[in-house]
Amino acid sequence: MTTNAVPRRRSGGDAIHAELVPSACIDDELCTQARRDPYWDRLWAPGSQAAWIDSQTARRSWKYKLGRANQRKVMDEAEAMRYLTSNRGRAPRQALWGVLDSWRTVSAEQAAALSGYRLLLDPNFSQVSASFAMSVVDIGVYASPYMMAPGLRRSSLYRPSNSTVFEKLIKDTLTWPEWLSVTGSYPWSSGGQYDRHNILAVELALRAAEYLPIGTIMGEKFSSVDLLAGSGLGKRLHRPDNRRADGTIVRSDGMRIAYELTASATKGFENKVRRWAQIISERPLETSGLTVVFVAAPHPNLGFGGHTDPRQEIYRRLAKVLREFPGTGKDSPAARIGVASWDEWFPARHEMSEAFFNLQADFAINDGKGSDRWARRSMLDMEFTPWHTFDATAVIDNSKLLTATPHWLRKGEHTHLIGTPMDRAGVQVPHPAPARPELSKGRLLGSGVGVAGDAQLPARLRIIG
Numbered sequence: 001m002t003t004n005a006v007p008r009r010r011s012g013g014d015a016i017h018a019e020l021v022p023s024a025c026i027d028d029e030l031c032t033q034a035r036r037d038p039y040w041d042r043l044w045a046p047g048s049q050a051a052w053i054d055s056q057t058a059r060r061s062w063k064y065k066l067g068r069a070n071q072r073k074v075m076d077e078a079e080a081m082r083y084l085t086s087n088r089g090r091a092p093r094q095a096l097w098g099v100l101d102s103w104r105t106v107s108a109e110q111a112a113a114l115s116g117y118r119l120l121l122d123p124n125f126s127q128v129s130a131s132f133a134m135s136v137v138d139i140g141v142y143a144s145p146y147m148m149a150p151g152l153r154r155s156s157l158y159r160p161s162n163s164t165v166f167e168k169l170i171k172d173t174l175t176w177p178e179w180l181s182v183t184g185s186y187p188w189s190s191g192g193q194y195d196r197h198n199i200l201a202v203e204l205a206l207r208a209a210e211y212l213p214i215g216t217i218m219g220e221k222f223s224s225v226d227l228l229a230g231s232g233l234g235k236r237l238h239r240p241d242n243r244r245a246d247g248t249i250v251r252s253d254g255m256r257i258a259y260e261l262t263a264s265a266t267k268g269f270e271n272k273v274r275r276w277a278q279i280i281s282e283r284p285l286e287t288s289g290l291t292v293v294f295v296a297a298p299h300p301n302l303g304f305g306g307h308t309d310p311r312q313e314i315y316r317r318l319a320k321v322l323r324e325f326p327g328t329g330k331d332s333p334a335a336r337i338g339v340a341s342w343d344e345w346f347p348a349r350h351e352m353s354e355a356f357f358n359l360q361a362d363f364a365i366n367d368g369k370g371s372d373r374w375a376r377r378s379m380l381d382m383e384f385t386p387w388h389t390f391d392a393t394a395v396i397d398n399s400k401l402l403t404a405t406p407h408w409l410r411k412g413e414h415t416h417l418i419g420t421p422m423d424r425a426g427v428q429v430p431h432p433a434p435a436r437p438e439l440s441k442g443r444l445l446g447s448g449v450g451v452a453g454d455a456q457l458p459a460r461l462r463i464i465g
Helices: 055-063 077-085 090-103 108-115 126-133 165-173 176-183 195-211 225-229 267-282 311-322 394-399 421-425
Strands: 051-053 137-141 156-160 214-218 247-251 256-262 290-296 337-341 360-363 375-378
Touching (some): 077 126, 077 165, 090 108, 090 126, 090 176, 090 195, 108 156, 108 195, 126 137, 156 195, 195 214, 195 256, 214 394, 225 267, 247 394, 256 267, 267 311, 267 337, 290 311, 311 337
Parallel strands (some): 256 290, 290 337
Antiparallel strands (some): 051 137, 137 156, 247 256, 360 375
């Protein structure tokens, strides 16, 4: 057996189709089996990029009759702003913005599944069109030619436009709770990145949220090294940078499973592993809850278009880096950095295996060489006991404030997490005495009378999932 051997993979014979598994998403039109499978449906042939259009290109095409465009998408900015400041459509448009700010690039189906708004399936929906016309959102389609046919609205993709419009024009139209729910109180993330990579990252998180007993999922924006191991823990990183995982699955006990998708094993991949290993070696599991899994997601049509299987090289480079961080104890990088394969977790279109239901991955914790060094472990069953000063589950509560969080994980009202405007300002305002105490009958100020409910803050000052 060579030292570079990959552990033997399961055949996927234990797989089950998504339609046979209850989904937390509930809506049959939005759950996994209703969405296009971004890995197995050959949506990316021959490459990994989608075809995009922005508002400037659409207006130019309309003006010079270079192509067709929905007239709503070339509306002037004044009309677009009327849509984007109207109370009508407020919830779905803010949900779309929040999803894009957190996850970067999503399909229309994924945006609808995360938000719970079927309206987002249609790129001609007024709030999507207005966001497009204002250069807040770009709209694209999958690269595969047969996905560009007219009428395939569910095939649309969305990403944040590479503009400053949100910060300059949109932000000031939002109340503070609205801005918080969209951006998490961080600057808006503009511009997209790698289309296939991002869509797969969202799909993995969505399936975890639909089918696994977890606490929450976090998008790329909230999976930065700083939030996972620095300021998010009230600590300072020795060498801060802007690196981010592709997403984070948070167990119900607060353990973080940051995941990185990779279709190749280059020197850059090795450096990425080394960075995570260094961070993990500096942050004990009990005070950070941080683990990492690399998910190999090569193109399924290996051998065509120059696509090769990178998994043997992934294992080799990962093992090479881990030798720089000796030890296999529960706090070691070897015990907290695993590697898995997309086609083992999801062996066919809309199918999920037992390995996915347990988030099984390989860890280099044995004494042997080659494939003997790797042990299969369930990341859902890994032991994690947070230190008494580390509130590991606070992130689950706080994620309910974000419109990027799947709607079934944030149902209910969460305004109490941020308080009232006066609470946030630190102002103590005494309750005035009733004008006629004899009629109040001991009721608190604002309490309901008869069929009327208690007085509430206006909807735009509340956060309701």
